[in-house]
Amino acid sequence: MSHLRVENLSIAYRDDSGKEAFAVAEANLAVARGESLGIVGESGSGKSTLARSLLGYVRPGARISQGRIRLGERDVLGLSAAELRSFRGGRAAMVPQNPLSSLTPHLRVGDQLAELVRAHTPLRGEVARKRVHDLMERTGLPDPDALARRYPHELSGGQRQRAVIAAALIGTPELIVLDEPTTALDKTVEARVLALIEEIRADLGATLVYVSHDLNVIRRVCSRVIVMRNGRIVEAGRAETVLRAPQSSYARALVAAIPRIDVPAPPSAATGAPVVLRTSGLSFAYPAPRRLFAAPPKTAPALDAIDLEIRRGETLGVVGESGSGKSTLAALIAGALAGHRGRIQLGDRVVNGPAAQRTPDLRRRIQLVFQDPLSALNPTQTVAEILSRPLRLYHGIGLAEARDQAAALLAEMGMDAEMLARRPRQLSGGQQQRVGLARALAARPDLVICDEVTSALDVTIQAQVLDLFLRLQSEHGLTSIFISHDLAVIARVSHQIAVLEGGRLREIGPRDRILGAPQHPYTQKLILAATGKRSAEPVDIDAEVKQLSLTL
Amino acid sequence: MPADLSALLSAPSGSEPPAARPLARALRSPLTVIGLALVGFHLFLAVFAPIIAPYTISGIHTTGLTPPTAEHWLGTDQIGRDYLSRLMSGGRVALLVALIGVSAAVLTGAALGLLAAYRGGWLDDAIMRLTDALMAVPELLLIAILVLTFGKEIWSLAIIVAIVYTPGVVRVVRAKTLTVAALDFVRAAELRGERPARIMAREIAPNLLGLISVEFAIRCSSAILKISALSFLGLGISQPTPDWGLMVQEAMSVVFTDPWFLVAPAIALSSLIIGINFAVDGLARAYGVTGAGSEGLA
Numbered sequence: 060m061s062h063l064r065v066e067n068l069s070i071a072y073r074d075d076s077g078k079e080a081f082a083v084a085e086a087n088l089a090v091a092r093g094e095s096l097g098i099v100g101e102s103g104s105g106k107s108t109l110a111r112s113l114l115g116y117v118r119p120g121a122r123i124s125q126g127r128i129r130l131g132e133r134d135v136l137g138l139s140a141a142e143l144r145s146f147r148g149g150r151a152a153m154v155p156q157n158p159l160s161s162l163t164p165h166l167r168v169g170d171q172l173a174e175l176v177r178a179h180t181p182l183r184g185e186v187a188r189k190r191v192h193d194l195m196e197r198t199g200l201p202d203p204d205a206l207a208r209r210y211p212h213e214l215s216g217g218q219r220q221r222a223v224i225a226a227a228l229i230g231t232p233e234l235i236v237l238d239e240p241t242t243a244l245d246k247t248v249e250a251r252v253l254a255l256i257e258e259i260r261a262d263l264g265a266t267l268v269y270v271s272h273d274l275n276v277i278r279r280v281c282s283r284v285i286v287m288r289n290g291r292i293v294e295a296g297r298a299e300t301v302l303r304a305p306q307s308s309y310a311r312a313l314v315a316a317i318p319r320i321d322v323p324a325p326p327s328a329a330t331g332a333p334v335v336l337r338t339s340g341l342s343f344a345y346p347a348p349r350r351l352f353a354a355p356p357k358t359a360p361a362l363d364a365i366d367l368e369i370r371r372g373e374t375l376g377v378v379g380e381s382g383s384g385k386s387t388l389a390a391l392i393a394g395a396l397a398g399h400r401g402r403i404q405l406g407d408r409v410v411n412g413p414a415a416q417r418t419p420d421l422r423r424r425i426q427l428v429f430q431d432p433l434s435a436l437n438p439t440q441t442v443a444e445i446l447s448r449p450l451r452l453y454h455g456i457g458l459a460e461a462r463d464q465a466a467a468l469l470a471e472m473g474m475d476a477e478m479l480a481r482r483p484r485q486l487s488g489g490q491q492q493r494v495g496l497a498r499a500l501a502a503r504p505d506l507v508i509c510d511e512v513t514s515a516l517d518v519t520i521q522a523q524v525l526d527l528f529l530r531l532q533s534e535h536g537l538t539s540i541f542i543s544h545d546l547a548v549i550a551r552v553s554h555q556i557a558v559l560e561g562g563r564l565r566e567i568g569p570r571d572r573i574l575g576a577p578q579h580p581y582t583q584k585l586i587l588a589a590t591g592k593r594s595a596e597p598v599d600i601d602a603e604v605k606q607l608s609l610t611l
Numbered sequence: 612m613p614a615d616l617s618a619l620l621s622a623p624s625g626s627e628p629p630a631a632r633p634l635a636r637a638l639r640s641p642l643t644v645i646g647l648a649l650v651g652f653h654l655f656l657a658v659f660a661p662i663i664a665p666y667t668i669s670g671i672h673t674t675g676l677t678p679p680t681a682e683h684w685l686g687t688d689q690i691g692r693d694y695l696s697r698l699m700s701g702g703r704v705a706l707l708v709a710l711i712g713v714s715a716a717v718l719t720g721a722a723l724g725l726l727a728a729y730r731g732g733w734l735d736d737a738i739m740r741l742t743d744a745l746m747a748v749p750e751l752l753l754i755a756i757l758v759l760t761f762g763k764e765i766w767s768l769a770i771i772v773a774i775v776y777t778p779g780v781v782r783v784v785r786a787k788t789l790t791v792a793a794l795d796f797v798r799a800a801e802l803r804g805e806r807p808a809r810i811m812a813r814e815i816a817p818n819l820l821g822l823i824s825v826e827f828a829i830r831c832s833s834a835i836l837k838i839s840a841l842s843f844l845g846l847g848i849s850q851p852t853p854d855w856g857l858m859v860q861e862a863m864s865v866v867f868t869d870p871w872f873l874v875a876p877a878i879a880l881s882s883l884i885i886g887i888n889f890a891v892d893g894l895a896r897a898y899g900v901t902g903a904g905s906e907g908l909a
Contacts, residue, residue: 394802414802422804435795439817452803498799 062092068126095267097281152227158219169207316522318547340401376553426499432491489520643893649886712772720780728788
């Protein structure tokens with residue numbers, strides 16, 4: 060007898076043109092008590108809409124056009140508004156993606172949790188406080204009494220997500236719906252939160268529905284999985300089976316697109332090629348905020364004595380988590396930040412200061428590709444305008460010739476010349492990022508810096524962009540610095556790998572050496588988190604506390 | 612990834628351009644249509660009133676105030692002039708003053724706001740403190756002082772509107788520029804070594820156009836109201852020019868005996884204001900302009 064049962068559920072909404080469209084179409088599900096079901100799909104697949112409807116929620120403008128949802132004996136869609144209120148947070152709970160927006164910023168964490176305890180249980184006063192303390196302890200929050208007095212912004216990302224999970228546990232729910240709960244977290248923090256979720260499921264015997272775009276994560280927490288696309292369930296089965304031998308063509312593509320750390324190395328560049336970029340002792344500290352009547356506080360350096368060397372035709376992968384200084388490194392070399400110490404050398408030229416102080420030729424030779432393609436492309440310009448500008452500026456060619464070359468660049472990126480007339484918002488995410496790459500290549504640079512260029516993309520689109528990058532590498536001998544938080548992505552494209560942590564270079568070396576025989580414990584931890592093997596070490600709360608005190 | 616699969620993947624999901632027809636979408640809302648119709652009607656009247664009005668605005672037909680008759684649909688005013696003809700022309704001056712004054716305010720305000728936000732530093736401080744100073748003076752007091760300084764001619768009134776409305780535009784445009792300037796395409800232009808003037812004109816300004824249009828329309832409606840209020844108080848347009856604010860003021864003494872003298876100009880004025888506001892509301896929503904200066908809403 061299944062615990063959660065969805066029968067023939069369709070959720071309809073009106074799109075921009077007023078036509079009725081289906082966010083979820085004829086979905087059927089059955090999950091046994093205590094089982095964990097993964098819902099995987101890309102943006103717009105309807106996975107979150109389906110997951111939220113399990114708690115009787117549809118967003119304004121959408122409606123459930125047919126079907127039933129049952130949890131145990133309860134008909135979820137038949138609940139009255141009052142019944143729904145006690146159902147949510149009681150028998151069923153939700154853990155949303157962004158913990159910061161689901162915690163009230165002006166209330167202390169302990170007070171918010173206590174309020175929920177009073178709303179969903181008969182507990183009051185000290186007993187309610189005690190329950191909050193126990194839940195915080197249960198979710199692995201260090202020193203619950205001290206943390207309870209903090210405001211949400213004073214917690215680290217991992218701690219916030221633990222606090223939200225604690226809130227979900229208040230009513231001892233039978234069903235917990237988790238919507239991308241770890242997507243905003245660093246990989247090593249994610250691994251610990253996933254371990255906690257698995258532990259809680261086993262403890263409470265709760266039924267778990269886990270939504271994610273990341274098949275690696277689903278594999279770690281779910282026994283069964285459904286794959287959604289355009290509102291339909293295209294495949295369902297045991298997680299291991301679906302991941303190992305997917306049946307539908309879409310699931311096959313999705314599985315094939317998962318970045319894996321054990322991929323073959325990119326074809327290596329010629330050995331002994333000249334050095335394109337060299338940094339020595341490169342350091343940077345963000346200026347301390349000006350304070351009235353007080354000495355400026357000392358700030359920790361964002362980058363500390365970085366020595367790098369990149370040879371022609373080579374890709375240096377820089378991996379690190381948030382706050383590691385990897386984007387600062389990109390900004391310094393590209394010239395977006397002023398005030399570095401140490402030396403940046405491009406070929407035989409010393410690069411001094413930010414872009415405004417560099418010669419036009421130096422600016423041309425180093426190009427940056429940005430993380431968020433929608434922010435990197437001017438929404439009021441057409442693709443033709445976006446690509447023509449660097450062509451005309453750097454190579455002094457005429458309008459017509461620039462247009463021809465822009466079309467050629469697009470073709471190089473696997474895009475039609477008719478896209479030249481489009482504006483960024485009329486392109487898909489993958490196409491936007493291709494245009495971003497094309498704009499950088501238009502300069503015919505010596506070095507391309509890619510700063511998390513695939514992080515904003517769906518996994519199948521990411522795979523296409525990475526394929527394109529590999530093709531550019533082999534056909535054009537692209538020299539680049541490729542920055543990512545994702546070691547699997549780095550493993551796919553890099554010849555050399557540099558590991559950054561807290562502004563320091565922990566390890567640098569040839570790809571196979573770093574992946575195969577990592578020397579530094581932090582590299583080992585990253586590799587463990589990327590391969591999904593659970594590390595033997597206990598949950599490292601000290602590190603999280605340390606990270607927090609740094610951010611405070 | 613196998614070729615057939617990538618073809619399969621790249622085909623549908625979101626690669627089609629979204630139906631980019633904001634105007635058609637706006638026209639689906641009845642309120643927007645009503646608003647546009649009202650604005651069109653008033654603009655038509657303002658331009659053609661002298662031609663289509665039954666009488667001239669200054670011709671004297673009776674010896675004093677008369678109620679509506681077959682010859683004079685809205686009667687005649689205290690001096691015996693045809694009220695309908697005067698009503699039809701009553702928005703012309705206010706509209707003209709508002710259009711000129713607000714255009715000047717939006718142009719200078721946008722330029723200053725853009726400059727303050729993008730250049731920053733002492734220029735930002737100077738511009739913003741100046742705006743603060745202007746905004747610190749109670750509006751009516753400021754207008755009264757300016758009227759006493761510049762006089763009540765059409766051009767003086769337009770200059771006064773420009774001075775009063777510039778600070779608000781500066782603030783709104785500055786705030787929007789700060790958001791736009793934080794986007795990566797501005798960073799990309801800086802890394803290319805583009806001159807600041809070009810970055811402001813080519814990269815940032817086009818992204819402000821939606822906001823600026825909304826600002827213009829909303830502040831026009833506010834300015835028309837304000838000019839009418841000035842005329843009502845005797846600080847704005849004066850006789851013999853017909854003006855709704857002035858007409859309301861003149862009708863005050865006969866409001867209990869001949870209420871249509873008050874009601875007619877009041878309806879004319881509010882239908883124009885409501886029309887502008889409905890139209891702006893609908894268009895702004897359809898074109899996705901948010902955070903527009905609702906403070907400008909009268």
